[in-house]
Amino acid sequence: xxxxxxxxxxxxxxxxxxxxxxxxxxxxxxxxxxxxxxxxxxxxxxxxxxxxxxxxxxxxxxxxxxxxxxxxxxxxxxxxxxxxxxxxxxxxxxxxxxxxxxxxxxxxxxxxxxxxxxxxxxxxxxxxxxxxxxxxxxxxxxxxxxxxxxxxxxxxxxxxxxxxxxxxxxxxxxxxxxxxxxxxxxxxxxxxxxxxxxxxxxxxxxxxxxxxxxxxxxxxxxxxxxxxxxxxxxxxxxxxxxxxxxxxxxxxxxxxxxxxxxxxxxxxxxxxxxxxxxxxxxxxxxxxxxxxxxxxxxx
Amino acid sequence: xxxxxxxxxxxxxxxxxxxxxxxxxxxxxxxxxxxxxxxxxxxxxxxxxxxxxxxxxxxxxxxxxxxxxxxxxxxxxxxxxxxxxxxxxxxxxxxxxxxxxxxxxxxxxxxxxxxxxxxxxxxxxxxxxxxxxxxxxxxxx
Numbered sequence: 001x002x003x004x005x006x007x008x009x010x011x012x013x014x015x016x017x018x019x020x021x022x023x024x025x026x027x028x029x030x031x032x033x034x035x036x037x038x039x040x041x042x043x044x045x046x047x048x049x050x051x052x053x054x055x056x057x058x059x060x061x062x063x064x065x066x067x068x069x070x071x072x073x074x075x076x077x078x079x080x081x082x083x084x085x086x087x088x089x090x091x092x093x094x095x096x097x098x099x100x101x102x103x104x105x106x107x108x109x110x111x112x113x114x115x116x117x118x119x120x121x122x123x124x125x126x127x128x129x130x131x132x133x134x135x136x137x138x139x140x141x142x143x144x145x146x147x148x149x150x151x152x153x154x155x156x157x158x159x160x161x162x163x164x165x166x167x168x169x170x171x172x173x174x175x176x177x178x179x180x181x182x183x184x185x186x187x188x189x190x191x192x193x194x195x196x197x198x199x200x201x202x203x204x205x206x207x208x209x210x211x212x213x214x215x216x217x218x219x220x221x222x223x224x225x226x227x228x229x230x231x232x233x234x235x236x237x238x239x240x241x242x243x244x245x246x247x248x249x250x251x252x253x254x255x256x257x258x259x260x261x262x263x264x265x266x267x268x269x270x271x272x273x274x275x276x277x278x279x280x281x282x283x284x285x286x287x288x289x290x291x292x293x294x295x296x297x298x299x
Numbered sequence: 300x301x302x303x304x305x306x307x308x309x310x311x312x313x314x315x316x317x318x319x320x321x322x323x324x325x326x327x328x329x330x331x332x333x334x335x336x337x338x339x340x341x342x343x344x345x346x347x348x349x350x351x352x353x354x355x356x357x358x359x360x361x362x363x364x365x366x367x368x369x370x371x372x373x374x375x376x377x378x379x380x381x382x383x384x385x386x387x388x389x390x391x392x393x394x395x396x397x398x399x400x401x402x403x404x405x406x407x408x409x410x411x412x413x414x415x416x417x418x419x420x421x422x423x424x425x426x427x428x429x430x431x432x433x434x435x436x437x438x439x440x
Contacts, residue, residue, distance in 0.1 A: 176341040196350060214315060
């Protein structure tokens with residue numbers, strides 16, 4: 001497969017704070033990738049740099065082999081839906097209309113359906129709509145633009161569970177009919193885990209996981225049982241976290257375990273449970289916040 | 300099929316494997332008859348709410364195993380004779396998957412092989428599996 005977006009040794013520094021630190025990553029054409037990590041890890045910065053809303057301090061970005069900066073035809077292949085999108089003081093209807101002019105592959109049919117699904121208040125000024133409706137406007141634009149590369153950065157602040165499910169279902173249905181490259185950044189990892197083909201985790205400006213979602217399932221397991229047995233079992237393994245209560249301990253180790261390890265665990269009376277993608281991300285990206293991140297948050 | 304039951308996919312096992320396992324179970328149980336059309340990749344993706352590429356990967360495992368066949372322009376179908384082949388395969392895996400763990404737990408509890416055989420002998424009888432499968436296949440067609 002060929003990558004739609006290639007990020008090559010990109011760093012982004014703001015007055016002594018490094019938001020992205022030598023990031024190299026490629027996003028495959030026609031795949032859905034989850035861009036995961038804590039607040040301030042660099043997810044939004046990376047998305048802004050890909051869409052040329054911000055420039056790297058060093059390194060390059062190529063979108064279908066071309067530099068997106070100041071290339072209108074390249075920019076029109078990308079739809080970027082972000083949490084903090086600002087719109088001019090016009091009605092919702094006008095916002096969607098304006099988007100339809102910008103994107104060459106815009107689908108009026110899909111837009112109409114989504115407007116109905118989310119029950120968008122078309123005649124209200126976009127600055128007066130609720131937080132959830134504001135997010136829904138972005139989702140309608142992101143999906144209906146059918147852009148070759150669509151980036152969703154925390155797209156559903158204020159949307160309830162029902163509306164989020166509508167988003168997932170419509171995304172999946174339209175993606176199946178019109179495959180495209182999708183980058184989805186979210187904190188609701190459990191909700192989107194099954195939609196993802198690929199997972200990228202950013203921690204303090206660096207990529208710490210870049211793998212197929214299938215590979216990550218069963219990548220870590222939690223071993224629970226008598227503390228001594230747990231420690232004996234995990235002694236030669238990479239322990240991501242360990243908790244203990246009295247004589248009982250639970251340790252999360254990187255897997256997968258082979259048949260021999262499973263048999264041994266059974267003999268030692270240990271319980272083994274797979275770790276969900278969400279837990280895996282929490283344990284790989286959620287280590288104690290280091291100084292680089294603290295500086296960035298206070299900056 | 301009860302949607303609440305079938306849509307729950309577990310963690311840990313790769314999704315595409317689970318899709319392949321579900322499909323082969325449906326074929327073995329007869330709810331997916333030989334010669335029947337299998338839902339498309341996109342139908343699977345929408346139903347299980349998973350990535351279409353993942354669904355395709357699961358279906359392709361069964362195509363490679365000769366359980367499903369692609370008919371150009373019409374869709375994916377269950378190969379005639381697939382059920383018998385899947386049952387043979389599963390019989391081979393039966394000892395590994397079920398008997399070995401059973402023996403480990405029995406040993407842990409101090410249940411000897413003789414006692415275990417007695418337990419199995421006194422277990423309540425199930426209806427004949429063959430008949431069960433046929434009624435299901437009848438309902439499905």
